[in-house]
Amino acid sequence: MTTTERAYLDWNATAPLRPQARAAMVEALDAVGNPSSVHAEGREARGIVEAAREHVAALVGSEPRHVVLTASGTEANTLALSPQTGGRWQRLLVSAIEHPSVRSGGRFPTVEEVAVTAAGVVDLDDLAKRLAEGPPALVSIMLANNETGVLQPIREAAHLVHEASGLLHVDAVQAVGRIPCDINALEADLLTLSGHKIGGPKGAGALVKRAPLDLHPLVTGGGQERGERAGTENVAAIAGFGAAANAAEANLATERAHMRGLRDQLEAGLRATPGLIVFGAEAERLPNTTLFALDGLKAETAIIRFDLDGVAVSSGAACSSGKVQPSHVLKAMGVSPALARSAVRVSLGPTSTEDDIERFRTAWITVSGTLLEKSRGMAA
Numbered sequence: 001m002t003t004t005e006r007a008y009l010d011w012n013a014t015a016p017l018r019p020q021a022r023a024a025m026v027e028a029l030d031a032v033g034n035p036s037s038v039h040a041e042g043r044e045a046r047g048i049v050e051a052a053r054e055h056v057a058a059l060v061g062s063e064p065r066h067v068v069l070t071a072s073g074t075e076a077n078t079l080a081l082s083p084q085t086g087g088r089w090q091r092l093l094v095s096a097i098e099h100p101s102v103r104s105g106g107r108f109p110t111v112e113e114v115a116v117t118a119a120g121v122v123d124l125d126d127l128a129k130r131l132a133e134g135p136p137a138l139v140s141i142m143l144a145n146n147e148t149g150v151l152q153p154i155r156e157a158a159h160l161v162h163e164a165s166g167l168l169h170v171d172a173v174q175a176v177g178r179i180p181c182d183i184n185a186l187e188a189d190l191l192t193l194s195g196h197k198i199g200g201p202k203g204a205g206a207l208v209k210r211a212p213l214d215l216h217p218l219v220t221g222g223g224q225e226r227g228e229r230a231g232t233e234n235v236a237a238i239a240g241f242g243a244a245a246n247a248a249e250a251n252l253a254t255e256r257a258h259m260r261g262l263r264d265q266l267e268a269g270l271r272a273t274p275g276l277i278v279f280g281a282e283a284e285r286l287p288n289t290t291l292f293a294l295d296g297l298k299a300e301t302a303i304i305r306f307d308l309d310g311v312a313v314s315s316g317a318a319c320s321s322g323k324v325q326p327s328h329v330l331k332a333m334g335v336s337p338a339l340a341r342s343a344v345r346v347s348l349g350p351t352s353t354e355d356d357i358e359r360f361r362t363a364w365i366t367v368s369g370t371l372l373e374k375s376r377g378m379a380a
């Protein structure tokens, strides 16, 4: 079976490379200079990096001088989660549904978790209570959850955090390119982006600041990235990230409407299955994500069945699939471990098609039918 015969519905794990990103990368591979060199070759490479930085900044309404290019979203999160220079924020609060790269706490020795509601939305009362309990905190809340797609009340959280003299970091990895994401409108102080979720290459990311802020570098050495991230830049990956950011920004409205149309169609089909639950459906969500569960379904088995039928979906966060533990996101939402173990995530992208949805629908009939037969057999 070739890839065109398959339905790739795991865009929250990673997105296919956009043609614009591929073209920019191929061209950049031939730039021989080191971006730090002053000669013509160096200046050419520098030009590629700076053009990409402009596109990344524009995607989130920031300025190029406020963009620190990193090798991943994970690195950007870790760079953000540090007692920053000046040492004003000595505590770390993160929502209970963050990506593992945030939940691990970066360079803070301890992490306090902020609760979420049953719909998967950060509990602002719990945030306010925790902020009042101690000295000014660095707070990290994602804009959109990678498993449920549920959007978080970032502006409201920003007001609470700033009233308490705190700093707000927002992991926007899953949101950017799918919904409008302007760092000033969000009132976030730091924003994390990842290239491969928007059709750029894997291994490129950025930490974006809203205003000047001295970061505590993770990697020291040369003066690259204004001394905040040493090391010769990965020019080709950065070029691809920049081109993907540019394309994502230019096409946001149409891509968003396209994804929402297909996702709603997919969900309407799924809801015909008695007992099926779509998580976070009562909250505002990304236009491309559906996380659903059916009592008695084993997600690990269902995913293999889907794969055999030519459909790529996931059982939650890609990095945690393969582990048997139920998702920490669903646990935080109060979902029972048994139901959480049956959760399947479908995530679409700008080039997803009606055929993909049809292939998924057909595969789901097999997957759910097998399951129902089995449970009937057990009851008999």
Ligand code: PLP
Binding pocket: 012, 013, 071, 072, 073, 074, 075, 077, 099, 101, 142, 144, 145, 146, 171, 173, 174, 194, 195, 196, 203, 204, 205
């Ligand atoms: N944050 C979120 C919400 C993610 O979904 C991911 C990747 O799955 C990351 C951060 C990490 O990004 P990267 O894969 O670039 O390290």
